[in-house]
Amino acid sequence: MKVFKFGGASVKDAEAVKNVKSILDKFPNDQLFVVVSAMGKTTNALEKITEALFNKDYDQFRELIQERKQFHLAILNELFEDKTHPVFKEIQDIFNDLGNRVNIAISENYDFEYDQIVSLGEVVSTKIIHAYLGLFQNDVNWADARRLIRTNNNYRYADVDWKKTEELLLNYRNKFPSKRIFITQGFLGHTPENFTTTLGREGSDFTAGIVAFCLNAKSVTIWKDVPGMLNADPKWFDNTVKLDKISFKEAIELAYYGASVIHPKTLKPLQNKTIPLYVKSFISPEAEGTVIQQSTENDSLIPSFIFKMNQTLLSITPKDFSFIAEENMSFIFKAMSEIGLRINVMQNSALSFSVCFDENERKLEELVERLSMDYIVRFNKDLELVTIRHYDAETIERLTERKDILLEQKTRQTVRIVMKDI
Ligand code: ASP
Ligand code: MG
Numbered sequence: 001m002k003v004f005k006f007g008g009a010s011v012k013d014a015e016a017v018k019n020v021k022s023i024l025d026k027f028p029n030d031q032l033f034v035v036v037s038a039m040g041k042t043t044n045a046l047e048k049i050t051e052a053l054f055n056k057d058y059d060q061f062r063e064l065i066q067e068r069k070q071f072h073l074a075i076l077n078e079l080f081e082d083k084t085h086p087v088f089k090e091i092q093d094i095f096n097d098l099g100n101r102v103n104i105a106i107s108e109n110y111d112f113e114y115d116q117i118v119s120l121g122e123v124v125s126t127k128i129i130h131a132y133l134g135l136f137q138n139d140v141n142w143a144d145a146r147r148l149i150r151t152n153n154n155y156r157y158a159d160v161d162w163k164k165t166e167e168l169l170l171n172y173r174n175k176f177p178s179k180r181i182f183i184t185q186g187f188l189g190h191t192p193e194n195f196t197t198t199l200g201r202e203g204s205d206f207t208a209g210i211v212a213f214c215l216n217a218k219s220v221t222i223w224k225d226v227p228g229m230l231n232a233d234p235k236w237f238d239n240t241v242k243l244d245k246i247s248f249k250e251a252i253e254l255a256y257y258g259a260s261v262i263h264p265k266t267l268k269p270l271q272n273k274t275i276p277l278y279v280k281s282f283i284s285p286e287a288e289g290t291v292i293q294q295s296t297e298n299d300s301l302i303p304s305f306i307f308k309m310n311q312t313l314l315s316i317t318p319k320d321f322s323f324i325a326e327e328n329m330s331f332i333f334k335a336m337s338e339i340g341l342r343i344n345v346m347q348n349s350a351l352s353f354s355v356c357f358d359e360n361e362r363k364l365e366e367l368v369e370r371l372s373m374d375y376i377v378r379f380n381k382d383l384e385l386v387t388i389r390h391y392d393a394e395t396i397e398r399l400t401e402r403k404d405i406l407l408e409q410k411t412r413q414t415v416r417i418v419m420k421d422i
Contacts (some may be wrong), residue, residue, distance in 0.1 A: 001173075002027070003220045005035040005186065005208035010223050010282045011125055012040035014078035017132055023223065023285050024133070024181065033143075033211050035186045036129055037204040038121025039075065042068060043187075046118040049098070053117070054110060058102050069095035072124055079132050087131035091124055111155035112195070119146070119196045122185030122204075130183045141176055143184040148172055149210060151189035151197045158189050158197035166214040173215060184211070205263035213269035220275060221289075222262060223282040228290035229254075229261045232305040243304070244288065247296040250389075251277075253414075257306045257387040258344075267292070300413070304389040305399070308344060310359040311383040313406055313418050314367065316375035317352045328353055328375075335370045339363050344385055345416050347407055354407060356385055356418050380406060383420050391415045 006020055024032065038046070045068050052061035072091050080087065098120060106113050122145070130142040150165045151158035173182075186204020189197040199206055205222060212220045229251070230240040246254075248271035255264035261279060270277050270292075280289035318328060325348055332353060336343060341363050345356040359381060371377050383406065386399055390413060400419060407418040 001031045001033060001215050001217045003033045003035065003208050003212040003215075003217045005204055005220065005222045006037065006282070007186075007204060007222070007224065008037045008040055008043070009225045011036060011129065014075045016282075017075065017079060017129060019282060020129060020223075021133060021136070023282060026285065031180050033182045033184065033215065033217065034129075035184055035204055035208045035211060036122065036126050037186045039072065039125045039128075042071070042121035042125070043118060043201070046121050047114070050110075050114050050117045053101060053106060053113070061102065062099060065095055065099050072128065076128060079128070080135070085131065087127060090127055090131075094120055094124055109155065115155045115158075115196050115198045119185070119188050119198055122188055126183050126185050133181065133183070137181075139178065139180040141179040141182045143172065143182040145185040145188040145207065146190045146194075146196050148184070149189035149199075149207065151191060151199070153191045153193075153195065153197065156198055157200050158191075160189065160199070160210060162210075162214075165210060169211065169214040200265075202263050203265075205266040209266035209269045212275050213273055216273065217275055219278060220266075220270060221278040221280055223280055223285070224261070225281070225283060226261070226279075227281045227284065227287055228279045229259075229292070231302050233260070233307060236307050237305065241302050243290050243298075243302060245291050245293070245295075245298045247294060247299050248292055249296060250299040251292045253389065254304055254306065257389070257414075257416075258308050259304070259306050262292075300390045303391055303395050305395075306387040306389075308358070308385040308387075311344065311356050311385045311418060312359050312364055312379055312381050313354060313356045313383055314364070314377065314379040315352045315354040316371055316377050318375055321351060325353070331374075332371065335367060339366050339370075341367065345407065345409060345418065347409055356383070356407065380420070383418050385416065385418050387414060387416045389414050 011017055011020060045064060049061060049064045052064060069092065076088055076091060098117065126142060130140060133140045148168045150161040150168060186207040187198050189199060191197055208220050208222065228242045230242055232240050234240050248267055252267050255262060255267065274294050276291055276293040278289050278291050281287055316332060341357045343355050343357055347354050368377050388395055396415060400417060402422050403419040404422050405417055405419045409416045
């Protein structure tokens, strides 16, 4: 069994869906579990639809649903010559039912309703792809992740019940020995009470990791619009280099520092069972891509850069100059975790403690207010944080040219610099 994952960009229109089929056709002898995201920007649209419903902005609600319905019907029209194919009605019904929600009382729990609505993106995309593949072959099953991935009821950020999920997935696969391809939804799960949950935005990669772990897959392949894992985001760099082969450990480090190629939760289950993860291009599926696996031999060959923009650096000094590092740190950690600010870098000196985090005006104000009683608080905004793995003097110099450095932190493998334009 191999697990494939196709993200939103790889199923954004009819052409892309045909391309998914052509990729699957290259693996006629493999059993495939195929995890699919919502088409294009559908998840964002469904988030807006949920918001409109809660704001009782029914015109907006209906308009947005209509737009998404037409988007999917246009794709169906291109894929299916037979306009009486049952999938047309199935997709229309899903959007019509969603529209009828204005007539039903909604729960007060926003996150609960969010999951019931936003999950429809994956339901619709997998139904379309399953029906399309069904035009050519009969060994394809539509697998409902809302019956297979068991989670708790932490809506929008549900935690997986691994034991139960493993049982459900194994039973499910054994029930269909004659099926070779299973199409399932990324990002979705269900509670013991059978309510739909989601695993956090961009969670489809994680679904691929869960399925591979539970079914002891031979490998996972994430099909993307980039040739593999690159050493930097092409948004900021012209001369990016593909990493051919890196270790799980290195990939986890890169994900931790903010590289956005794979959802960070995906790697742990794969590493636990040493299931290799391939990142490949759906545009050139024959090309090598990147493989993430156990051995670390190639890790330090190429420096990797991770940029985070819009950073705030905040420093505190106790007003009485009595610096007891542990106490001050635990105070600021507690405040930050209660406010919901995630620390990107921290550093302390004799009399001050500094933290760098993603800009957020409201949370910054709250933090400053909490700290101002006992501390002199200073902060700088509009900063950049660059992390370089496997750095050398020349790359540091190049990246910090014409920059004012506010904080620099070096370990043997990694340098992290908070800086701004001069
Ligand atoms: N469709 C979901 C999202 O856009 C999950 C995913 O794409 O991974 O967040
Ligand atoms: Mg997506």
